[in-house]
Amino acid sequence: MKLFVPSPGHINSLKELLTAKDKIYSIFMAGSPDYIGTGRSNLASPQLEDIAAQTEYAHKNGVRMELVLNSSCMGGRQLTPEGFRINHWYIEKLVDIGIDSIVVADPYLVETIARDFDVDVVVSVLAFVDSPQKAEFFAGLGAKSIVIDSNVNRHFDVLHAIRDSVDCELKLLVNEGCLYRCPFRYAHFNFFSHAFGPEPRPNVLDDYYYFKCLELRIASPELIIKSPWIRPEDIKHYKDITDVYKIGGRTHFVDWILNCVNAYHNESYDGNLMDLLDCPKDLKDLFYIPNKSLDSVLEQQWKNCKKVCKKCGYCKVLTKKVTRTYTKGGTEFESLEPWEETLAVGT
Template sequence: MKLYVPHTGHLEGLEELLNGSKNIYGIYMAGTPDYVGTGRTNLSAPGLEEIEVQTAYAHEKGVKMEVVLNSSCMGGQHLTPEGYNRINWYFNKLNSIGVDSITVAEPYFVEMLSRDHDMEVVVSVLSFVDSPQKAEFYERLGADTIVIDPVINRDFDKLEAIKDTVSCDLKLLVNEGCLYQCPFRYAHFNFFSHANGPGPKLNVIDDYYYYKCLSLRISDPQQLIKSPWIRPEDLGEYEHITDIFKIGGRTHFPNWILNNVEAYTNRSYDGNLMDLLDCPRDIRDLFYIPNKELDGAISQWEKCNKICNKCGYCKRLAEKIIKVYSTEDGENMLKPLKNEGGH
């Protein structure tokens, strides 16, 4: 198994990760947002000198270095002469540093990197590759690896069709805690791409998408079960698709990341599934999902037709196993979800 692990972008964190586990195949982190943005919030944005030092350190440990430049919207800057020259210069610098791979969401960058640079070209989840047809188009553009849209993590017919259609590598994101079929997904990543990109910087009042998504999961906790995560125990069900798995969470600290590495390496986690998911702390601190009580659920999802209003399996499972943290008389306790008002 090849496990790609998130990294916040500073050397101390990288040292903690690579000294904390021998089971990390590759590290990924954001690049410098002055050139290409990213679809996630950055805790840190390393400059070229920092990337060079960290790439050398990763290589000393036998670990691949991947830089994520997966802006889903460049506002057309990349298609101007000035924008192209600036971005191409940055790609050249990363190439000379020895970065192993670049993750991008912009199709133009896939072709540009494949044609003009030696680094492995990785198509981001923010390219939303969810069909064999789309995967084939990206492979023709020059993709070496495609990170499959997690929305089809439980749609084995589509995963197998993609596997049969392309010859490039496939990578699966295992611990995303986002809404299944999220209506805010495209708009939210476009917002992040501009907020974490070269500018002009936005004077934003609030992150509407974040709080709306948060409120939907709190008011309807079955959405936590529907989220397209893959449990550590279920990795074996995907090995005929790929042996490359990605842990999401480059805004988290090394101890959280290492906990995930241990769980997915051992293919077992006895605790709260929420501990592993890349989702807001507001949700992780509210719900308890006993991971071991999800044993066998993958069998249902493998044959599920994803018509939730006719199925109801995830709703029943949520009501059965999810508990809510509550405080009474100064003591913390867990209460069954089904006793909470409105559920």
């Protein structure tokens, strides 16, 4: 198994992460938002000298380093002479530093980097590769690796079709907690691309997409169950598709990341599923979903699910069966209650 593991971007974080270097194939982190943004907010914005130091440290420990430049929107700057010059200069510096791979979402950047630089080009999950046709297109542009759209993580017919269509590496994002077929996804990542990308950055009051998504899942936790995450125990069902897995969560603390690394490396986790999902802390502090209670659900239901939720209702029943809610707001009287009971009393 090849695990790609997130880093917040500080050298101290990297050193702490690499205490588990025997379980990590590659670290990935964002670069400076001054050049090309990413699909997440930034806890750190490492400059070239920081990236160089961290890359050298990772290589000394036998771990690869990947830079994420997966802005889903650059406002057309990448197609201007100035944008081309700046981006080319930045990527050249990253290659000189020794970065092993660069993640991008824009097809133009995939083709440009593959053509002009000696570095592995990775197609981001934000390119939404959800079909063999899209995979073939990006492979034709020179992609070395493709992170498949997490929305099809439980569509095994699609995953096998993609595997049969391309020879390049395929990578699965295992723990993203986003809504299945999220209606906010494109707009939200475009917002991130501008809010945490090069200047000028919008002066927004709040993140509508974040709060609306949070509101929906608090009201209907079955949406958490429907999210296309892959449990550590279920990795075995994907081994004929790929042995490369990406743990999302570069905005989290290192101890949380290491907990995920151990769970996925061991292919087992005895605890709250919410501990592993890259989702808001508000949800983690509210819901307890025993991970082991979901044993066999993938093979018995989700592998063959038609995804017509209104007719099926399986996930709604499952949610009521397994989900518990923390009550009493973290006080000394904190307790876990079945979600259905807390719903009935309006808590």
